[in-house]
Amino acid sequence: MIQRLITRMIIVGMMWLGLSLLKWEALSTQLLMQALVFTAIVLLGSLMEQILHYQGDPYILPVVQAIMAIGLVFVVRINQALPDNPGNHNIALHQFWWANIGLVVFYAILWGMQDYRKLGRLRYLWGLLAVGLLMVTLVFGSTTGGATSWLSLGGIVVQPEEFVKLALLLFMATYLEENEELLRVGTVQWGKFSLPDWRTLGPFMIMVAFILGILAAQKSLGTALVFYMLFVLMLYAVTERALYLGISLPIFLLTGTLGYQLFRHVRVRVMVWMNPWQDVAGGGYQIAQSLFAISGGKILGTGLGNGIGASTVPVAISDFVFSVIAEELGFAGAMAVLMLFLIVVLRAFAISLKTKDRFGQILAAGIGILLGTETLIILAGVTKLLPLTGITLPWVSYGGSSVIVHFILLGVLLNISNANAVSSHTTKNKGRECAT
Amino acid sequence: MKGIRRVALGMAFSFFILSLGLVYWQVVQADTLLQNPANKRLILMENRVTRGGIFDRNGEIIAQTQVLNGKKVRVTPKGEMFEPLLGYSSVQLGTSGIEGNLADRLLGIKDATAIQTVKQLFALPRQGDDVVLTLDSRLQSIAYNALKGKKGAAVAIDPRTGAVLALVSQPSFDPTNLEQNWKDIISQEDNKPLINRAFKLYPPGSVMKVVTSAALFRSGINTTDLYESTGSTVINGQTINEQNGKAFGWVNYNMALAKSCNAYFATYGVKAGDKNFLSAVKSFGFGQKIPFELYVKPSSITAVAAMPTKLDTNLLAASAFGQGQVEVTPFHMALIAAGIANQGVIMTPHIVEKVLDSAQAVVFEQKPAPWLTALSKEEAAKITSAMVTAVNDGTAAPGAIPNIQVAGKTGSAEPGGPYKTHGWYISFAPAEAPRIAVAVIVENGGTGGGAAAPIARQIMQEALSQKVGDK
Numbered sequence: 001m002i003q004r005l006i007t008r009m010i011i012v013g014m015m016w017l018g019l020s021l022l023k024w025e026a027l028s029t030q031l032l033m034q035a036l037v038f039t040a041i042v043l044l045g046s047l048m049e050q051i052l053h054y055q056g057d058p059y060i061l062p063v064v065q066a067i068m069a070i071g072l073v074f075v076v077r078i079n080q081a082l083p084d085n086p087g088n089h090n091i092a093l094h095q096f097w098w099a100n101i102g103l104v105v106f107y108a109i110l111w112g113m114q115d116y117r118k119l120g121r122l123r124y125l126w127g128l129l130a131v132g133l134l135m136v137t138l139v140f141g142s143t144t145g146g147a148t149s150w151l152s153l154g155g156i157v158v159q160p161e162e163f164v165k166l167a168l169l170l171f172m173a174t175y176l177e178e179n180e181e182l183l184r185v186g187t188v189q190w191g192k193f194s195l196p197d198w199r200t201l202g203p204f205m206i207m208v209a210f211i212l213g214i215l216a217a218q219k220s221l222g223t224a225l226v227f228y229m230l231f232v233l234m235l236y237a238v239t240e241r242a243l244y245l246g247i248s249l250p251i252f253l254l255t256g257t258l259g260y261q262l263f264r265h266v267r268v269r270v271m272v273w274m275n276p277w278q279d280v281a282g283g284g285y286q287i288a289q290s291l292f293a294i295s296g297g298k299i300l301g302t303g304l305g306n307g308i309g310a311s312t313v314p315v316a317i318s319d320f321v322f323s324v325i326a327e328e329l330g331f332a333g334a335m336a337v338l339m340l341f342l343i344v345v346l347r348a349f350a351i352s353l354k355t356k357d358r359f360g361q362i363l364a365a366g367i368g369i370l371l372g373t374e375t376l377i378i379l380a381g382v383t384k385l386l387p388l389t390g391i392t393l394p395w396v397s398y399g400g401s402s403v404i405v406h407f408i409l410l411g412v413l414l415n416i417s418n419a420n421a422v423s424s425h426t427t428k429n430k431g432r433e434c435a436t
Numbered sequence: 437m438k439g440i441r442r443v444a445l446g447m448a449f450s451f452f453i454l455s456l457g458l459v460y461w462q463v464v465q466a467d468t469l470l471q472n473p474a475n476k477r478l479i480l481m482e483n484r485v486t487r488g489g490i491f492d493r494n495g496e497i498i499a500q501t502q503v504l505n506g507k508k509v510r511v512t513p514k515g516e517m518f519e520p521l522l523g524y525s526s527v528q529l530g531t532s533g534i535e536g537n538l539a540d541r542l543l544g545i546k547d548a549t550a551i552q553t554v555k556q557l558f559a560l561p562r563q564g565d566d567v568v569l570t571l572d573s574r575l576q577s578i579a580y581n582a583l584k585g586k587k588g589a590a591v592a593i594d595p596r597t598g599a600v601l602a603l604v605s606q607p608s609f610d611p612t613n614l615e616q617n618w619k620d621i622i623s624q625e626d627n628k629p630l631i632n633r634a635f636k637l638y639p640p641g642s643v644m645k646v647v648t649s650a651a652l653f654r655s656g657i658n659t660t661d662l663y664e665s666t667g668s669t670v671i672n673g674q675t676i677n678e679q680n681g682k683a684f685g686w687v688n689y690n691m692a693l694a695k696s697c698n699a700y701f702a703t704y705g706v707k708a709g710d711k712n713f714l715s716a717v718k719s720f721g722f723g724q725k726i727p728f729e730l731y732v733k734p735s736s737i738t739a740v741a742a743m744p745t746k747l748d749t750n751l752l753a754a755s756a757f758g759q760g761q762v763e764v765t766p767f768h769m770a771l772i773a774a775g776i777a778n779q780g781v782i783m784t785p786h787i788v789e790k791v792l793d794s795a796q797a798v799v800f801e802q803k804p805a806p807w808l809t810a811l812s813k814e815e816a817a818k819i820t821s822a823m824v825t826a827v828n829d830g831t832a833a834p835g836a837i838p839n840i841q842v843a844g845k846t847g848s849a850e851p852g853g854p855y856k857t858h859g860w861y862i863s864f865a866p867a868e869a870p871r872i873a874v875a876v877i878v879e880n881g882g883t884g885g886g887a888a889a890p891i892a893r894q895i896m897q898e899a900l901s902q903k904v905g906d907k
Contacts, residue, residue: 292474308480
């Protein structure tokens with residue numbers, strides 16, 4: 001109890017320390033109010049966990065809250081460096097709103113969802129929902145930064161791609177649980193390999209092709225890559241057949257080459273990745289500025305608020321937020337953030353391994369895979385290990401849709417964890433009752 | 437369950453690779469990227485750091501940041517006298533010169549210890565370090581006024597320490613209100629005021645003969661042997677002319693250098709051979725990066741290679757009196773003069789005397805160190821004596837100073853095309869115990885004696901009239 005509360009106090013204390021190192025007087029009262037609300041939710045939440053006997057994974061939530069706190073501090077930090085125009089005034093405030101709403105949604109799912117297995121009953125509807133959301137975006141969406149991925153709903157701009165992640169994950173989990181055996185063994189012999197028949201594989205393949213096709217049409221390369229990795233890794237994790245990994249590689253290379261040949265923006269991306277220094281003022285500007293920011297951090301960083309990345313790196317507040325963190329907190333801070341993400345991902349897999357029902361296992365592993373690939377792809381992008389594909393860093397990047405969807409995923413994950421811990425606890429007690 | 441474990445393991449491994457990426461950028465590549473010209477970090481740092489001042493050796497202000505009406509302004513009281521050496525640092529225009537190259541000092545971020553770094557995080561805005569240069573404003577001003585209206589450069593060095601006393605390049609520009617005047621400055625295509633001519637490559641002409649002298653000595657020729665100058669000679673089918681076709685009659689080494697006899701140096705240069713010539717120029721630092729706070733282009737022997745492995749006879753003959761494809765910077769030429777003056781040892785040139793932190797404590801102090809041993813003491817003495825003859829009874833007569841023995845050498849380098857020759861002059865004084873060495877070039881100025889020597893004389897006269905220890 002005490003330990004739980006102290007952990008949370010340290011986390012919110014960290015956030016307040018960060019905010020106080022940035023210029024106090026520049027922060028609006030509204031924002032400080034929201035920061036207080038955030039503090040209250042985090043502390044009350046931990047009390048509630050005590051009262052309602054939360055028995056799920058004890059590490060994930062504090063770690064995610066720490067990531068969220070770091071994210072909030074940096075969104076405030078970068079917000080201060082943005083040009084002074086009305087559109088930029090309330091960015092940090094909005095992020096606090098989303099964080100607070102996200103936390104509430106998280107607790108609602110954690111305590112409100114009676115049986116996560118019911119999520120599996122909607123089956124293919126989740127897939128249709130995913131495709132539908134993407135189609136609507138493609139038709140009615142607005143284009144920013146080259147990608148058509150925003151949808152305006154009565155004044156609020158949402159990024160449906162983020163919600164598609166959720167729908168797709170549920171579809172995948174349902175589908176894989178249902179067809180696990182068939183996918184694992186295969187019914188059609190093809191040379192040395194036995195493959196599943198068309199009736200099993202068909203709906204899945206169509207869905208995959210459809211979703212990736214729409215994302216390619218929207219030019220959301222980053223999200224397409226995340227989904228592709230999600231499909232492949234989940235398929236492998238469930239079936240344990242290296243064959244699927246083997247097939248996925250040539251498919252990836254083939255579509256990659258095709259995209260490279262057909263689309264100019266893909267070519268530019270790859271070219272910039274190979275040599276950003278050739279055109280530092282043009283195509284290579286973004287990645288070069290990111291690397292200038294990161295490299296300037298050195299071991300200990302420039303200190304919060306002292307870096308240049310916040311004002312020089314384009315879209316530092318969303319896709320490139322990690323560059324600013326790596327600059328201002330240095331290698332030490334960047335590694336700490338990396339480790340926090342690694343803990344969340346590995347704990348998600350740990351939950352999956354402890355879960356008793358197959359659907360829960362697959363869903364938990366899927367959430368781990370999704371969070372892991374998202375983090376890896378954007379961080380590898382900003383550090384030039386991979387070509388840059390703009391996606392958000394979960395909980396850190398600015399963006400309401402992203403924050404809320406990731407809190408929903410977290411809610412589902414911990415609901416699975418809690419439900420299994422409670423049931424095993426009760427069965428244990430039951431066993432004891434019998435023995436006595 | 438095996439599949440999930442393997443995917444988890446793969447994830448952990450990928451995170452590990454990612455952390456290696458961070459090590460690469462934040463540790464391995466950190467300094468390289470800081471030096472990238474597109475990286476605006478150092479310039480942007482100025483918003484938070486008050487840039488340190490730049491002073492001459494007597495404490496006179498060359499550049500200083502002052503706060504006027506709440507805005508930081510870089511004040512340069514000496515105007516264009518120190519440009520383009522001083523350079524500039526501007527968010528819009530980038531950086532150049534001393535302001536650019538010593539930015540890490542001026543911003544106080546060089547060699548900061550871990551404790552200093554932590555302190556700096558909590559002490560903003562802070563004050564950068566002050567840089568005290570070896571330059572002497574009085575000499576700089578004389579050189580500047582003498583060169584004004586011409587195109588050229590003058591470099592004065594203390595041969596005993598390698599300290600740069602004056603470095604002027606003309607035409608230059610006024611660093612105040614640079615952003616507003618920028619268009620006007622870069623539109624002067626003929627004048628090129630941004631180029632530091634002291635670091636620009638020129639054909640050296642006859643001043644090269646002091647370098648060739650070393651090759652002659654090492655080939656074992658007798659410097660008292662006489663050679664008959666007839667106004668021109670033919671070597672391997674190539675005609676070597678004297679300036680204005682003048683015949684000097686019978687000359688020994690001393691007189692040949694004093695009268696600047698091309699045929700003598702071409703003939704004996706070819707006799708000495710390319711091995712001796714190339715080893716002599718190498719010992720003077722040709723083809724090598726000069727260790728200096730600012731970048732100086734290395735001087736070169738041929739257009740293809742700065743330091744070729746061999747030279748054909750015709751090119752060797754022309755190179756021996758500084759034509760052919762030989763190119764030298766005035767700065768290097770001043771170092772060569774300083775090396776002869778300092779008994780053959782060229783001291784490492786430097787322009788920073790010391791660096792003071794905001795509390796005026798010394799953070800860095802330059803200590804004199806030898807760079808190259810170009811000549812033996814005897815060789816240096818022989819060249820000095822010939823250079824003395826050049827001043828007393830030769831082409832360098834306009835460089836003479838009453839009551840002080842000057843050693844000098846003129847040059848009139850043909851730039852190619854229908855243009856007037858570049859006037860060159862190198863000298864040092866007093867010849868018996870040199871305290872200053874000077875190189876002057878006046879682009880298309882005619883003869884070295886007429887155009888360049890009087891400028892060097894004025895600089896040396898001022899320098900030597902200062903009492904010992906008079907700062």
